[in-house]
């Protein structure tokens with residue numbers, strides 16, 4: 444059994460404040476016996492203002508949240524999936540990376556993944572997102588082979604691209620992580636269904652730690668997110684739904700269920716070559 448923790452946050456655009464809240468939650472999760480601790484997308488800063496991001500965000504090597512989480516992971520001897528942090532890159536256009544970091548029990552970064560699919564979407568007449576304006580997309584899928592489990596990394600809007608999860612599962616993933624900051628509109632309509640579909644299609648556990656509620660912002664518009672951090676088993680059942688409050692949700696995973704689900708429906712091994720569509 445693997446005891447995992449999903450941390451649900453309402454991160455603001457103040458990274459220091461977000462870090463102090465997150466550190467407390469991580470320590471709580473450790474006290475409850477969690478060995479794999481998952482945090483949401485952009486745990487370090489939720490901001491719609493590029494000026495604010497430029498003021499407060501750092502390169503990965505200087506990011507205070509990553510440094511602190513490495514310390515916590517090493518101290519407790521746990522795996523810590525920092526769902527994502529927004530970090531500076533060396534791109535000439537100044538775009539950030541939306542980066543997921545899996546930290547091992549030795550405190551070292553075991554794997555890193557930059558979000559591939561950018562949320563450039565008009566959710567409603569008054570709500571548009573243009574993630575690619577602020578972030579440089581990644582171009583590499585990442586499977587973290589750890590002694591705990593084989594863990595496929597992804598972030599939020601990636602959830603809508605099933606081929607990524609299929610590739611991760613066919614490469615051996617047993618657990619798929621989908622840290623998120625979902626919009627309330629699409630969250631209500633699509634979130635649970637998509638997460639369950641990815642679990643069913645791949646016969647994998649899906650762990651989705653989410654941002655929730657109204658996010659305070661110094662400048663730019665305040666954002667709202669859907670919450671409902673979810674754990675889904677490889678047969679597609681929701682094991683736990685965190686609702687909309689911030690906090691820690693503990694879940695125990697039996698990895699034998701992965702093989703069981705894939706034996707019952709071996710669709711992951713039934714791909715066929717085909718032509719077209721023309």
Ligand SMILES: O=C(O)CNC(=O)[C@H](CS)NC(=O)CCC(=O)C(=O)O
Nearest residue numbers: 485562572574599600624625626629
């Ligand atoms: O903006 C940042 O700082 C970090 N990025 C995000 O929060 C991204 C882009 S706005 N959010 C999503 O991908 C939500 C996807 C979603 O809601 C859906 O697929 O329906």
